[in-house]
Amino acid sequence: MATHIIFQCPVCQTRRLASPDPVEGVIRCGECNWTRNEGIHDFADGHLCRCRICGCQDLWRQKDFPPALGLALVATAAVLSCIAWAMYRPALAIGILMVAGLIDMVLYTMMGDMLVCYRCGARHRRTAIDDQHPRFDLETAERYRQQDLKQRQITHGT
Numbered sequence: 001m002a003t004h005i006i007f008q009c010p011v012c013q014t015r016r017l018a019s020p021d022p023v024e025g026v027i028r029c030g031e032c033n034w035t036r037n038e039g040i041h042d043f044a045d046g047h048l049c050r051c052r053i054c055g056c057q058d059l060w061r062q063k064d065f066p067p068a069l070g071l072a073l074v075a076t077a078a079v080l081s082c083i084a085w086a087m088y089r090p091a092l093a094i095g096i097l098m099v100a101g102l103i104d105m106v107l108y109t110m111m112g113d114m115l116v117c118y119r120c121g122a123r124h125r126r127t128a129i130d131d132q133h134p135r136f137d138l139e140t141a142e143r144y145r146q147q148d149l150k151q152r153q154i155t156h157g158t
């Protein structure tokens with residue numbers, strides 16, 4: 001399976017999807033011809049170690065599970081469960097919720113992980129990830145948010 005990188009082009013700001021092949025291949029924006037070609041330097045021991053878009057070394061690991069899917073599942077189960085309650089079938093109502101929870105859990109375990117960049121938000125899907133890679137850290141995220149704010153103030157001169 002080819003790797004997928006969903007990113008915002010640093011130059012023209014368009015949302016792009018890149019599937020470099022091989023994985024360490026050059027990333028390019030089809031809109032403005034921006035390219036980044038750090039190749040194998042973005043990897044350590046065969047694992048992705050920095051953002052392939054901005055080179056930031058802080059990435060967090062996240063389940064590659066569309067939140068909308070989980071939400072839709074929960075919403076459907078809630079509605080069905082309410083109908084069952086209204087029909088005086090409490091066992092069925094609880095059963096529906098339990099089954100939905102189970103499906104949610106199974107789907108969640110089946111989905112792979114992806115790496116998200118703290119700085120530019122690029123999502124690296126289906127890439128080689130170290131099992132020990134840290135998950136989301138609020139402190140790191142806050143640090144990057146502050147940096148970003150400062151950056152904006154400098155560029156806009158406010």
Ligand SMILES: [Zn+2]
Pocket residue numbers: 009010011012013014029030031032033034
């Ligand atoms: Zn571009």
Ligand SMILES: [Zn+2]
Pocket residue numbers: 051052053054055056117118119120121122
């Ligand atoms: Zn990045």
